Amino acid sequence: MKTDIIVDYDKCGDPRECKKCLQICAPALFLLYSPDDESDDPDIWRVDVAFTDLCTRCGDCVETCPKEAITLV
Amino acid sequence: MCEWCYKHGAGKKWYLNSKNYLEETAEAVGAHEYIYELWKHFEKVYLQKIFGISTRGPGYKFSIPVVGRAIKWYISSWFTKEKPLKGRSPRRAEGHPGQVVPLGDAQQVLELADPILKVNCACRHMTRGIEDPCCLAFGALAEMVPKLPRYIPERGAEQLHVDEAKDFVEKMNRGGRVNTVWFGPVPYIAALCSCEYPECAATRIRLDYGLNALYKGEYVAKVDFSKCTGCGTCASRCQFGALTFTDAMNRPFIDAWKCYGCGLCVTACPEGAIEMVDRTAFPALKDEW
Numbered sequence: 001m002k003t004d005i006i007v008d009y010d011k012c013g014d015p016r017e018c019k020k021c022l023q024i025c026a027p028a029l030f031l032l033y034s035p036d037d038e039s040d041d042p043d044i045w046r047v048d049v050a051f052t053d054l055c056t057r058c059g060d061c062v063e064t065c066p067k068e069a070i071t072l073v
Numbered sequence: 074m075c076e077w078c079y080k081h082g083a084g085k086k087w088y089l090n091s092k093n094y095l096e097e098t099a100e101a102v103g104a105h106e107y108i109y110e111l112w113k114h115f116e117k118v119y120l121q122k123i124f125g126i127s128t129r130g131p132g133y134k135f136s137i138p139v140v141g142r143a144i145k146w147y148i149s150s151w152f153t154k155e156k157p158l159k160g161r162s163p164r165r166a167e168g169h170p171g172q173v174v175p176l177g178d179a180q181q182v183l184e185l186a187d188p189i190l191k192v193n194c195a196c197r198h199m200t201r202g203i204e205d206p207c208c209l210a211f212g213a214l215a216e217m218v219p220k221l222p223r224y225i226p227e228r229g230a231e232q233l234h235v236d237e238a239k240d241f242v243e244k245m246n247r248g249g250r251v252n253t254v255w256f257g258p259v260p261y262i263a264a265l266c267s268c269e270y271p272e273c274a275a276t277r278i279r280l281d282y283g284l285n286a287l288y289k290g291e292y293v294a295k296v297d298f299s300k301c302t303g304c305g306t307c308a309s310r311c312q313f314g315a316l317t318f319t320d321a322m323n324r325p326f327i328d329a330w331k332c333y334g335c336g337l338c339v340t341a342c343p344e345g346a347i348e349m350v351d352r353t354a355f356p357a358l359k360d361e362w
Contacts, residue, residue, distance in 0.1 A: 031119070034117070053133050
C-alpha cells in the first residue's frame with residue numbers, strides 16, 4: 001500500500017527543538033532538511049520525509065508528535 | 074582487487090597508497106572546492122540530487138516498468154564516473170562513494186592520513202538531529218570543517234594523534250559501527266567514518282535501493298568450523314544481512330554474496346573462529362563490489 005507521510009509545517013515549527021519524530025522512527029525516514037539553498041549554517045530547518053516507500057505504517061511518529069503535525073495518508 | 078586498485082593502488086590496495094592522501098592529489102582533482110560544495114549542501118545532495126528530482130518514495134519510481142530501470146541505471150552510473158576530474162558536480166554526488174574496510178585496514182589508513190580531525194557525523198545530524206562526533210576527516214575535508222560550523226563538535230574541532238585515532242576506530246568497531254573510507258573525488262581520500270544502518274546515507278542507498286554509493290570491501294568473512302563453538306555472539310553484528318545463525322547446525326552461515334567485508338563478526342568472535350579472506354579468493358565474487 002502506498003503511504004504518504006504529511007507534515008504540517010505551520011504546526012511543526014523548528015524541528016531542532018523537538019526531534020521526537022526523527023528519533024522514534026526506526027527505519028529513519030525523517031530527515032532534517034534546509035529549504036534555504038545558499039546558507040551553510042541555516043537557521044531554517046524543517047523535517048522532510050524521504051523514503052516513504054519504506055514506511056511500515058507503525059504510526060509511532062503520529063503518536064509521538066506533541067503538536068499533532070504528522071498525518072499518515 | 075577492485076578496478077580502483079589497478080588504477081590508483083600502485084600494486085597495493087588503493088586506499089593504502091599514500092599518493093591518494095597528498096595535497097597535490099587533492100589539488101589535481103579539485104578536491105577543495107568539490108568537498109566544500111558537497112558538504113555545504115549535504116542534505117540537498119542526499120535528498121534531491123541523488124534520486125533526480127526528489128527522494129520522496131524512490132522505491133515507487135524505480136518500480137515503474139522500463140522507465141524506473143532506466144532512471145536507476147542512470148543514477149547508478151554517476152557513482153562510478155571518474156572523468157573529467159575537474160568540473161564534476163558536487164551537487165549530484167558524482168564520484169563520491171565510500172568503501173567498507175575492516176578494522177586492520179582502517180588503522181593502516183590512519184597512518185597515512187594527516188591531519189586527523191574528529192568531526193560530527195553529517196548523516197546522524199540529518200536523520201536523527203543529533204551531534205555525534207564519530208567521523209575522522211583528513212586533509213582537504215579537515216580544512217573545510219571550520220567553514221562548516223554544523224560539523225564542528227561541541228568541544229571544538231579536535232585534532233587526533235594517530236594512536237588516539239586508532240583507539241577511536243577500534244572503539245567504534247567494538248560498538249558495532251562499520252569502518253568506511255570516503256573519497257571525493259576519486260582517488261583523493263578525505264575521511265574515515267563509522268557507519269551504521271539505517272542512519273548512514275550511503276548504506277541506506279546501497280542496501281535499500283541497490284545503488285552503488287557504498288562499495289563492498291576487499292575481503293569476505295569466512296568461518297573456521299573447527300574453532301566455532303556456536304556461542305552466537307556474531308549473530309547480531311552483521312548490518313548487511315549476510316550472517317545468519319542456523320539453529321539446526323548451531324553454527325553461523327555467512328552469505329559471501331551479501332558480505333561487505335567489514336569484519337564486525339571477526340572482532341566480535343571470542344574464539345577467533347572467523348577470518349577475513351581476500352575477495353579474489355572467491356572467483357564468483359571477482360566482479361562483485
